[in-house]
Amino acid sequence: MYCSVVSYPERGPYGSSSFRGNTSGFLIRDLLFWLKPKRVLDPMAGSYTTRDVCEELGIDHVCLDLRDGFDALKMDFSEEFDFVFLHPPYWNIIKYSNDPRDLSNVRTYGEFLKKLQRLLTLSMKALEKGGHLVLLIGDFRKKGVYTCMARDVKDPPKSKFIQEIIKVQHNVKSNAFKYGSGLIRIMHEHVLLWRKNNDG
Numbered sequence: 001m002y003c004s005v006v007s008y009p010e011r012g013p014y015g016s017s018s019f020r021g022n023t024s025g026f027l028i029r030d031l032l033f034w035l036k037p038k039r040v041l042d043p044m045a046g047s048y049t050t051r052d053v054c055e056e057l058g059i060d061h062v063c064l065d066l067r068d069g070f071d072a073l074k075m076d077f078s079e080e081f082d083f084v085f086l087h088p089p090y091w092n093i094i095k096y097s098n099d100p101r102d103l104s105n106v107r108t109y110g111e112f113l114k115k116l117q118r119l120l121t122l123s124m125k126a127l128e129k130g131g132h133l134v135l136l137i138g139d140f141r142k143k144g145v146y147t148c149m150a151r152d153v154k155d156p157p158k159s160k161f162i163q164e165i166i167k168v169q170h171n172v173k174s175n176a177f178k179y180g181s182g183l184i185r186i187m188h189e190h191v192l193l194w195r196k197n198n199d200g
C-alpha cells in the first residue's frame with residue numbers, strides 16, 4: 001500500500017462474491033502487510049473476507065457477525081487486539097436481515113450515526129495501545145441529497161486519525177444513477193484509519 005488511492009478490480013479468493021457488500025480481500029491483505037498486526041478483530045465479518053485473509057497469512061483473528069448471533073454493539077473486548085477492521089452496513093442501502101439489532105435496520109440516519117460512533121468507541125477499547133482501527137465506509141445519495149459518512153464520523157476517544165485512503169469501487173450496482181440525469185456516479189469508498197494513543 002503505497003498511495004492514498006487504491007483499486008482492486010478482482011476480489012481474490014476471500015469471502016463470498018455472492019454476498020452483497022463484500023469487500024476485496026486484497027484491501028485487507030495490503031493493510032495487514034503494511035501494519036503487521038499480530039491479532040485481528042472483525043466484528044461485522046459478513047462473508048468472512050477478513051478471516052480468509054488472516055488464515056492465508058497465518059494471523060490470529062476473531063471474526064464474528066450478527067449472522068452468528070454476535071451483536072457488535074454489545075462487544076466487550078479490552079485491549080485484546082492490535083488491529084480492528086470495521087465494515088458496517090452503509091445504513092439501509094443494503095438490508096442484511098430483519099433483526100432489529102442489525103445496523104441496516106436503524107430507522108434514521110441520525111440514529112445510525114450514533115450507533116456507528118458507539119461501535120468505533122467499542123472497537124478502540126478492544127485495541128491495545130498503539131493498535132489500529134480501520135473503518136471502511138461508503139457514500140450514498142437519496143432524493144438528491146448526497147451523504148458522505150466519512151464527513152459525519154468523529155474520532156473515537158483515545159485515538160489519532162492518521163490516514164484516509166480512497167478505494168475505487170468496481171461492479172457498482174447503483175439504482176440512484178441514471179444516464180443523462182446530470183448526477184455523478186459514486187465509485188469510491190473511504191478507508192479511515194486511527195491509531196490508539198500510547199498513553200490511552
Ligand SMILES: C[S@@+](CC[C@H](N)C(=O)[O-])C[C@H]1O[C@@H](n2cnc3c(N)ncnc32)[C@H](O)[C@@H]1O
Nearest residue numbers: 021022023044046047049066071072087102103
Ligand atoms: C458490509 S457487510 C460486511 C462485509 C464483509 N466485510 C465482507 O467482505 O463480506 C456488513 C455486515 O454487518 C453485519 N451487521 C449488521 N449489524 C450488526 C451488528 N449489530 N453486529 C454484528 N454484525 C452486524 C451484517 O450482518 C453484515 O454482514
